[in-house]
Amino acid sequence: MPRAASLALPALPAPAQWVALILAAGLAGQLFSAAHVPAALFLGPMLVAIGFGVAGASIRLPKALFQLGQGTVGVMIAHAMSLSVLLMVLQDWHIMLLGTLLTVSLSAVVGLVLVRYAGIPSHTAAWGTSPGAASVMVAMSEDHGADPRVVATMQYVRVVLVVMVGALVSHWLGASVGGAQLQASASQAQGLNLTDIALSLAVIGAGVWLGSRLPAGVLLVPLLLGTALQLSGVLQIALPGWLVAFGYGAIGCYVGLRFDRPTVLYVWRHLPMMLLASLLLIALCALSAWLIAVWLDKDYLSVYLATSPGGLDAMAIIAIDTHADVGFVLAMQTLRLFGVILTGSFLARQVIRWSGRP
Known part of the structure; x- marks a missing residue:
């Protein structure tokens, strides 16, 4: 057998494949992060996988x-659920x-x-078109x-596109979009308390175990449990960088390894x-933002970023950089x-029913 054929990926033992995947996925995630690519810790491992x-x-x-990756993402979302955010929702709930x-x-x-075309x-x-956090929808x-x-x-x-268009809209409206905040997230490890880290890990584990038999429960239960405990003051959610990288990387690799040549050809077409x-x-979302901005007499950039169908993290970063609300x-x-x-799940059923194509 030629040496090149013996070194082909299918011929390598499983442990060697795992080592190669982990190293390549980690490197890709870091390179994408350095290049300020949105959702770098998900996209890099997914493309490698x-x-x-x-x-x-x-x-x-x-x-x-x-x-466990889903549970980690759920607790990351819970980290953003501060009392000020909830009060903002209560104040302008109808809008x-x-x-x-x-x-x-x-x-x-x-x-x-x-579906039609x-x-x-x-x-x-x-x-694929649901306007939630992309990794959550996946x-x-x-x-x-x-x-x-x-x-x-579809999501990524x-x-x-949302991040690129958001930067262009901000530029057209006279705001400057910088990159200083692109590394700021719930995963910052500076000053993390070991007790909070341990409790956050416990929330992830318990939430995944409790939600494993519910639809989307491994995401929702850690999210709700983490939010309740953080708002009640029992813990301050603390997620070190390696845990965030694991959460995104696990979802990315799980999805990516399921691709094969027929799937790639299907996506390309x-x-x-x-x-x-x-x-x-x-x-369409930009048009609806204009209508809401006129109705509320509020600056268009803030409303555009609030209604834009991108990820929560990406829109928050652009909002910080452009001094929006x-x-x-x-x-x-x-x-x-x-x-x-x-x-x-309900909306997916409605799309199926309206399209007439199960």
């Missing part, structure tokens, strides 16, 4: 690790509810367009029978329609995230 899957790797990430309903409804319309299965199209789509590979592609194509659908959703942006994005998590 796709390469491994297409190359014929025999390893698969255990679902238990995937679930935020309207904005949330508009964005979610528009995403369902775009999902129908993809791109031939993407309705369940996958519904989750994780939930797996629990509800959609194809997480295609959902991940939109994330990149539908990529133009995915791009058009993402731009359509961004444009960060509280308003974070509150509406958080409310929408909860709304999508709680109604995602």
Whole structure:
């Protein structure tokens, strides 16, 4: 046997494949972070894992690790649920509810367009266009029978477009978008208390165990449990950088390793329609933001970032850099995230029913 063939990925023993995957995924995540790529710790490992899957790797990430990744993301969201955010929601609940309903409804319309004209299965199209945190939607789509590979592609194509368009809109409106805040997140390890870290890990473990038999429970139960404990003062959620990297990396590798050559060809054929659908959703949300801004007599940039169908983290970073109303942006994005998590399965069923294509 030629030496090159003996070193081919499928021929390597499983431990060697795991070592190669972990090293390559970690390196890709760090390179993407250094380049300020949105969701770098998810995208880097996912792209590496796709390469491994297409190359014929025999390893698969255990679902238990995937679930722990979901639980970590849930506790990360709980970290953002401060009392000031909840008070903002209570104060302007009717406006935020309207904005949330508009964005979610528009995403369902775009999902129908993809089903009708791109031939993407309705369940996958519904989750792929859902305007929640991308990694959350990918994780939930797996629990509800959609194809997480295609959902991940649709979600992260939109994330990149939303960030690019958000930067352009900020520039056109006279704000400057910088990169100083791109590394700021709940995962900062400076000054973390070991007791809080241990309690946060316990919340993740207990939440995943309690929610393992509920639809999307491994995400929702840690989210709700972490939020309740943090707001009650029992703990301050503390997530070190390695844990955040594990959460995103586990979800990314689980999804990426399931890609094979037929799946890549399928995604490539539908990529133009995915791009058009993402731009359509961004444009419709921008129009609804203009209507809400006029109605409230509020600055357009803050409302645009609050209603934009991008991730909560990315929109909060842009809001900080452009001196927009960060509280308003974070509150509406958080409310929408909860709304999508709680109604995602229902909306997916409606897209299936309206499209007439199970």
